[in-house]
């Protein structure tokens with residue numbers, strides 16, 4: 001078997017074209033969606049992601065403003081910036097790039113963002129809504145994964161989805177979304193004993209760990225759909241968590257890195273920003 005390679009870049013582009021029309025319709029009503037991104041510290045990968053987000057906003061006609069703050073910024077200063085953005089009429093979405101330096105409490109920062117502007121879906125109120133099945137901003141990467149599966153007509157209902165990774169930004173919210181779509185969900189993590197026993201059972205296997213080639217062909221059931229969220233840098237090149245060249249001969253569908261989940265994450269951020277503007281301006 002040779003897997004279909006899922007073209008996340010193409011699917012993200014199609015979503016962005018739809019959003020572009022929505023932004024134009026909002027402009028006719030004198031509304032321009034606005035996104036604020038707060039980036040603390042000098043991590044080159046974070047700076048590169050944030051540039052991607054800025055460029056994406058620009059191409060759609062979304063206003064964006066990036067706050068680049070030094071790693072030494074105090075929690076109080078960061079909270080002050082967030083409070084100003086909560087009040088700003090130009091800004092509908094606020095994203096604080098994670099991780100934050102260790103002297104800043106991530107949960108205090110995320111709690112300070114107005115839930116109505118929380119386009120990452122990380123505020124506790126929105127996390128609770130997601131778990132409860134109430135409408136809310138869906139976290140971008142998990143939502144992007146669901147969109148990829150749906151676009152490729154990969155069934156979710158009744159299927160066994162196995163997620164490797166249990167972070168608050170990917171693994172856990174993705175489990176909640178897959179459950180909402182009636183998958184049977186298993187979550188694995190670093191203390192899982194004999195990981196392969198679990199991954200081998202997956203109809204849909206999602207890797208969200210951050211470890212190069214940790215999913216090998218022997219861990220994948222023949223015909224599974226394999227979604228690679230991982231981003232690893234090797235000599236300046238990006239590679240995922242899945243051994244792509246091996247696993248593509250076992251899976252029925254597979255996402256590449258780059259060009260898989262990453263572009264979808266950005267598309268869903270734009271989607272949430274447009275949604276926020278529609279809700280706040282209506």
Ligand SMILES: NC(=O)C1=CN([C@@H]2O[C@H](COP(=O)(O)OP(=O)(O)OC[C@H]3O[C@@H](n4cnc5c(N)ncnc54)[C@H](OP(=O)(O)O)[C@@H]3O)[C@@H](O)[C@H]2O)C=CC1
Nearest residue numbers: 141165166167170189190208209210229230231261262265
């Ligand atoms: N494409 C995209 O849009 C995005 C990509 N990413 C990428 O996805 C990856 C995961 O990100 P994130 O969730 O933030 O990462 P975290 O580091 O927060 O979480 C990693 C998870 O992997 C688990 N883990 C670590 N080692 C193993 C192992 N040997 N076996 C099984 N599980 C293991 C950890 O377990 P434990 O909980 O026990 O420590 C943890 O739950 C990273 O490469 C990141 O760069 C992230 C966000 C968006």
Ligand SMILES: Nc1nc(=O)c2c([nH]1)NC[C@@H]1CN(c3ccc(C(=O)N[C@@H](CCC(=O)O)C(=O)O)cc3)C=[N+]21
Nearest residue numbers: 048049052096097098099120140258259260262263265
């Ligand atoms: N508050 C917060 N929200 C996030 O959504 C968030 C975050 N913090 N911290 C870091 C992770 C990581 N992340 C990515 C987004 C896009 C790509 C992406 O566009 N990747 C491209 C390649 C981009 C490149 O070439 O650098 C691809 O996979 O094709 C990757 C990773 C969002 N994250």
Ligand SMILES: [Mg+2]
Nearest residue numbers: 259260261262
């Ligand atoms: Mg990708």
